[in-house]
Ligand SMILES: Nc1ncnc2c1ncn2[C@@H]1O[C@H](COP(=O)(O)OP(=O)(O)OP(=O)(O)O)[C@@H](O)[C@H]1O
């Protein structure tokens with residue numbers, strides 16, 4: 290199934306009457322987390338096991354944990370032989386919920402580990418930046434944004450911040466700066482006047 | 492440019508102080524897979540068709556296929572250096588190439604990067620490689636000649652500035668030679684030439700460049716090359732890039748320019764390869780459905796601008812290679828239908844030593860006639876007819892049939908005219924010499940000269956006039972008309988007598 294297909298299933302599920310988006314999202318994450326297991330995947334791929342039997346297994350495992358709507362959705366996936374696409378569907382569903390609740394997931398890379406308090410400061414700054422410049426990040430909603438940041442340490446950045454948000458990035462790392470500079474030097478676009486004015490500014 | 496450490500430090504300082512002043516958010520995507528010069532990218536949702544995309548290692552690409560979940564990007568450069576997971580970012584620009592005086596005399600790739608080891612191309616000017624061709628309101632009819640310096644062409648298939656004339660023929664029939672001679676012949680005419688080599692061997696192109704240097708033609712010529720070993724993407728964009736470089740001179744300086752595309756068959760092949768890799772549906776001869784547009788949008792850019800728009804011109808000489816003379820194949824028919832005429836080169840003529848091997852019978856120039864100078868128009872009038880009659884009679888002569896005197900005379904004349912139109916490579920002739928030579932041929936002054944001496948006659952005639960009757964050449968050159976005919980005739984009579992005496 291293409292991502293487009295997964296999105297269609299997720300969209301259909303999200304628009305069922307009376308469905309609780311956040312709760313359903315969690316339930317889907319739970320189910321997809323279990324079905325990620327390689328052995329379980331093999332079981333569901335095995336063609337000799339009847340669909341009824343597969344449904345029975347799902348019922349035993351999840352009926353007590355998830356809503357009736359999600360259970361029905363899982364049965365439907367079995368009928369359509371789509372049970373192994375639950376990962377993509379769950380992912381697409383999360384994106385739909387993100388959009389509905391103005392949640393954004395910035396991915397922030399830093400060159401080293403910072404103490405918790407400092408890291409929080411950085412993240413607050415990033416959030417402020419994204420909220421203020423939401424147009425530049427392709428966010429059209431004017432509402433207050435809920436941030437779910439992820440952080441990562443990349444020593445090769447040397448310093449600065451790298452932020453990735455969906456299809457957008459803001460790279461203010463030292464390594465990027467040096468790379469750009471190398472290109473400028475090699476292509477001879479560094480100007481003599483730039484040098485002179487820098488001297489004056491000193 | 493020499494950069495010392497102090498300079499670097501002070502510039503760095505400046506960049507650091509002003510660093511982060513502007514928020515520079517970029518739109519990006521991630522490379523899903525890459526191979527055969529094509530990268531499939533997830534993300535880049537806002538990218539436009541034909542927009543330039545930059546990979547994180549600095550390699551450029553063009554967004555070619557906008558699909559539901561991914562973008563097909565054609566990599567312009569070494570795709571082996573691009574890996575899965577690389578970030579590709581939008582540039583929000585369509586592909587541009589450097590332009591301007593700094594390019595003249597240089598050999599560059601289609602991105603304008605130097606390939607001749609002569610250092611960077613120092614120019615700040617750029618132009619998009621694709622533009623919409625000027626409309627009819629900005630154009631002017633083709634009226635000035637673009638002299639090729641080749642007798643057979645300037646007399647019977649004249650080309651005008653702003654025209655598109657196709658050079659078509661099999662492998663090794665002298666297609667490139669005609670184009671190169673034309674470039675060489677522009678010396679001193681204030682014409683900027685661009686030679687675009689597409690899909691050729693690097694050594695072949697190097698030879699051509701060497702020739703242009705020797706002839707002093709690199710003083711006004713730019714060579715753009717995408718060799719056979721370069722990625723298909725570069726071969727595809729090469730003609731557009733070369734045209735953009737010429738357009739700078741045409742639109743900004745109102746200059747006359749000449750673009751040679753050698754050859755468009757190879758460009759079409761490169762485009763086919765890209766399209767198949769992108770899984771676009773193949774059509775006739777496996778070319779994609781829009782291959783006509785590939786060449787039409789390029790050749791539409793050949794133009795003669797009117798006075799209000801600067802009077803510049805761009806003459807296009809596209810070259811097409813045929814397989815075993817097959818002009819009705821897909822690409823040849825397309826380009827024939829787009830251009831304003833074609834110069835058709837025949838392998839059998841070439842083999843018989845008729846070089847340039849122009850088949851006068853089926854070569855045409857649909858607009859250049861208006862651009863021919865008066866003198867040439869006058870002397871060349873009967874040339875085509877004489878040659879056509881000769882061709883039809885030639886067959887009889889070969890059968891050894893007894894011929895009446897008139898027929899024999901026509902055949903004799905024909906043989907000498909064919910001999911007269913032969914011309915060596917790299918020896919373009921000025922139009923005044925051509926006029927006098929062809930005048931001598933069509934008026935019968937060669938009839939009494941043995942065929943094997945015709946070329947010698949021609950050579951000495953030019954030398955003699957140059958030395959002792961230069962006013963004849965000057966008259967034709969300046970007034971564009973024939974000098975007084977009685978005088979010209981007397982000159983030819985004198986010279987012919989003298990020549991006959993010398994070569995008894
Ligand atoms: N007028 C001429 N007189 C003598 N030799 C010539 C003439 N024109 C071309 N040649 C020779 O013929 C050969 C083929 O010419 P050229 O490379 O121009 O042909 P081509 O059609 O461009 O070939 P290809 O298909 O390989 O590109 C070359 O060796 C060239 O020197």
Ligand SMILES: [Mg+2]
Nearest residue numbers: 666667668753
């Ligand atoms: Mg050639």
